[in-house]
Amino acid sequence: xxxxxxxxxxxxxxxxxxxxxxxxxxxxxxxxxxxxxxxxxxxxxxxxxxxxxxxxxxxxxxxxxxxxxxxxxxxxxxxxxxxxxxxxxxxxxxxxxxxxxxxxxxxxxxxxxxxxxxxxxxxxxxxxxxxxxxxxxxxxxxxxxxxxxxxxxxxxxxxxxxxxxxxxxxxxxxxxxxxxxxxxxxxxxxxxxxxxxxxxxxxxxxxxxxxxxxxxxxxxxxxxxxxxxxxxxxxxxxxxxxx
Amino acid sequence: xxxxxxxxxxxxxxxxxxxxxxxxxxxxxxxxxxxxxxxxxxxxxxxxxxxxxxxxxxxxxxxxxxxxxxxxxxxxxxxxxxxxxxxxxxxxxxxxxxxxxxxxxxxxxxxxxxxxxxxxxxxxxxxxxxxxxxxxxxxxxxxxxxxxxxxxxxxxxxxxxxxxxxxxxxxxxxxxxxxxxxxxxxxxxxxxxxxxxxxxxxxxxxxxxxxxxxxxxxxxxxxxxxxxxxxxxxxxxxxxxxxxxxxxxxxxxxxxxxxxxxxxxxxxxxxxxxxxxxxxxxxxx
Numbered sequence: 001x002x003x004x005x006x007x008x009x010x011x012x013x014x015x016x017x018x019x020x021x022x023x024x025x026x027x028x029x030x031x032x033x034x035x036x037x038x039x040x041x042x043x044x045x046x047x048x049x050x051x052x053x054x055x056x057x058x059x060x061x062x063x064x065x066x067x068x069x070x071x072x073x074x075x076x077x078x079x080x081x082x083x084x085x086x087x088x089x090x091x092x093x094x095x096x097x098x099x100x101x102x103x104x105x106x107x108x109x110x111x112x113x114x115x116x117x118x119x120x121x122x123x124x125x126x127x128x129x130x131x132x133x134x135x136x137x138x139x140x141x142x143x144x145x146x147x148x149x150x151x152x153x154x155x156x157x158x159x160x161x162x163x164x165x166x167x168x169x170x171x172x173x174x175x176x177x178x179x180x181x182x183x184x185x186x187x188x189x190x191x192x193x194x195x196x197x198x199x200x201x202x203x204x205x206x207x208x209x210x211x212x213x214x215x216x217x218x219x220x221x222x223x224x225x226x227x228x229x230x231x232x233x234x235x236x237x238x239x240x241x242x243x
Numbered sequence: 244x245x246x247x248x249x250x251x252x253x254x255x256x257x258x259x260x261x262x263x264x265x266x267x268x269x270x271x272x273x274x275x276x277x278x279x280x281x282x283x284x285x286x287x288x289x290x291x292x293x294x295x296x297x298x299x300x301x302x303x304x305x306x307x308x309x310x311x312x313x314x315x316x317x318x319x320x321x322x323x324x325x326x327x328x329x330x331x332x333x334x335x336x337x338x339x340x341x342x343x344x345x346x347x348x349x350x351x352x353x354x355x356x357x358x359x360x361x362x363x364x365x366x367x368x369x370x371x372x373x374x375x376x377x378x379x380x381x382x383x384x385x386x387x388x389x390x391x392x393x394x395x396x397x398x399x400x401x402x403x404x405x406x407x408x409x410x411x412x413x414x415x416x417x418x419x420x421x422x423x424x425x426x427x428x429x430x431x432x433x434x435x436x437x438x439x440x441x442x443x444x445x446x447x448x449x450x451x452x453x454x455x456x457x458x459x460x461x462x463x464x465x466x467x468x469x470x471x472x473x474x475x476x477x478x479x480x481x482x483x484x485x486x487x488x489x490x491x492x493x494x495x496x497x498x499x500x501x502x503x504x505x506x507x508x509x510x511x512x513x514x515x516x517x518x519x520x521x522x523x524x525x526x527x528x
Binding site: 061064066067068086091092093094095098104106117121 | 526
């Protein structure tokens with residue numbers, strides 16, 4: 001297993017959850033992300049916006065440890081992605097709450113059972129986590145639908161179930177890939193505010209979206225991605241001054 | 244853990260039950276063939292004929308009968324009459340032979356105790372010699388008239404049953420891969436939540452193994468009942484009580500092995516497929 005050097009470890013202990021340095025990544029022959037430099041810290045919300053096919057989902061796959069890097073260095077939750085073994089990556093993954101654009105569920109299970117999966121995997125018994133999951137169900141506003149099979153839920157309800165599942169394991173890093181897609185602007189802003197609330201418990205949040213206006217919903221570190229290259233967006237005041 | 248039967252198509256369970264049923268029947272059939280072959284071999288080796296060479300005349304036959312009464316390996320001894328000789332010759336030659344046409348024969352039929360590895364003929368000739376009789380012992384031929392067939396039957400039955408069981412195990416293995424494919428979303432979710440390959444594939448393998456065990460037990464039980472029914476119909480005068488006495492513990496081996504084999508094959512198939520799906524989910528690009 002690859003061990004972190006003391007400098008990397010200190011970074012993680014100082015709250016740097018993600019640090020990408022000149023990272024390239026992609027699929028097959030295509031390199032989608034090029035020379036990416038990105039950082040996310042505990043207690044902060046990073047919003048990455050960009051047009052379709054800019055590389056937002058690929059960035060999310062990289063951050064959720066599902067995509068290997070081709071060059072550069074990626075430190076994610078204390079794991080050096082390029083050198084870490086399966087066990088270390090799995091340990092890091094358990095600290096990540098991931099909300100996919102099209103979340104995968106066990107369709108015949110109820111929403112409640114799907115939400116409790118992360119807790120179930122830690123070996124906890126239903127009587128131990130039942131109350132926590134009920135609180136999450138209320139927090140994301142699923143209500144009575146929690147007892148229905150996921151296959152019977154609407155798209156918006158599925159998205160809420162995905163958020164609840166991502167939060168159930170009390171993750172240190174929350175990744176949301178276009179969580180407001182297909183929602184009304186009001187619902188989208190509500191979801192972003194809900195995710196942003198998690199910074200209050202010390203988690204880092206990374207949200208990708210096409211919707212630039214989400215930056216106004218909550219205090220965020222705003223990044224822009226275009227054609228696989230990422231850069232920090234100018235703060236609103238700076239942008240106005242530039243205009 | 245979820246109910247292992249939830250969401251699993253009935254066709255999959257029926258496939259596993261059928262595979263276990265067929266494999267058990269093949270095993271029981273092989274065991275029956277094995278027992279018939281052993282019985283046949285015992286029958287052949289439990290019979291011999293003593294041909295008295297000297298002394299000539301009725302005294303020689305009487306002395307031989309007296310010596311055989313105390314000879315090792317001999318259960319019973321009976322002088323072969325002309326009627327019996329004619330009957331045997333007619334039976335073997337396929338042509339009716341009259342007892343009157345049979346010449347004076349100096350043969351004694353003997354029934355032997357099972358003595359594996361012993362020089363039966365040598366021991367009997369020695370015992371006859373001690374009684375003052377020169378004779379030879381004619382045993383069942385080794386290579387003709389069925390000699391050696393039983394060993395070949397037993398070997399063929401064993402390997403045939405094993406090959407058939409392997410074929411059924413392959414079917415179970417493939418069916419279990421189908422189960423893993425149906426649980427792909429579970430593997431993907433577990434992978435996303437940080438489960439290692441061994442954890443995700445182990446979870447699916449456990450489910451498949453439990454399913455294989457239940458289905459295998461059902462198939463084996465059905466095969467056992469079917470085999471019992473066939474035996475009651477085929478064996479004259481057989482009843483449940485006599486069957487119970489006839490069946491040896493070793494006859495039950497296929498019934499015990501089928502559920503275990505089904506569980507192992509199903510677990511292995513599902514584990515392999517789930518590990519593959521986990522690898523796909525874990526690493527894009």
